[in-house]
Amino acid sequence: MPKFAANLSLLYTELPYLERFQAAAEAGFKAVEVLFPYELAAKETRRALLANGLELVLINAPPPNYTGAEPGYAAIPGAEARFQSDIRRVLRYADVLQPKLIHIMSGYATGPEAQDCFVRNLQWAADFAPTQQFTIEPLNPISQPGYFLSDYELAAQVLDRVSRPNVSLQYDSFHAHMIHGDAQAIWDRFCPRIVHAQIGAAPNRSEPRSGETNFERLFRAIDAAGYSGWVSAEYTPSTKRTSDSLGWMQM
């Protein structure tokens, strides 16, 4: 079975943020991810990680997203200064939190100029922080209309042009299914360049087992690919308590 991590921005939201770490550890998770840990000082999140023996897999850049601001500036021509100052801020958090990965969000944009800008900005971030591993993640246009990185082919093209060893692909079974209609086919095609995976059923983004993706088959394929990264549970539980939604881990 793959190594599962818990996304604490979507799981355990029935609990206050700092209590989610203990709940995840009690459920057996050894690693977590937090999309936007910027509302609290980094040391608060660090304390919660240490107290519960948890590794931090991933945070997102830039802050914030769910509060209604733009989901990134990386592909927006003219916003380079904003992009760079956001990355510097995220790296200050990363100094304290030591996330394995930072997911850089493209923002809303379209066309060849946006792609050129995205490539340049990713190269800048990769060279500015050469020991940090970065990811990009295609998001589906129903959940994120107008988001630049909305396709895995496009992500592969961008990564080829960026050509930096510390910028790679983040796979999300929910988005992959919503974009391309088949999460498994996208895993099979792009797995050699995937350094981080997230899972959620489609189309309703609830726990694996429901929906149109065959997760038993997907987990077998992840193992067969020799993938050694984390597979993060990033879904909205259909149950009141997240702990009641974890049956899929025993598949």
Ligand SMILES: O=C(O)[C@@H](O)C(=O)CO
């Ligand atoms: O899939 C998602 O929505 C996330 O992984 C994300 O980073 C968007 O904020």
Ligand SMILES: [Mg+2]
């Ligand atoms: Mg995701």
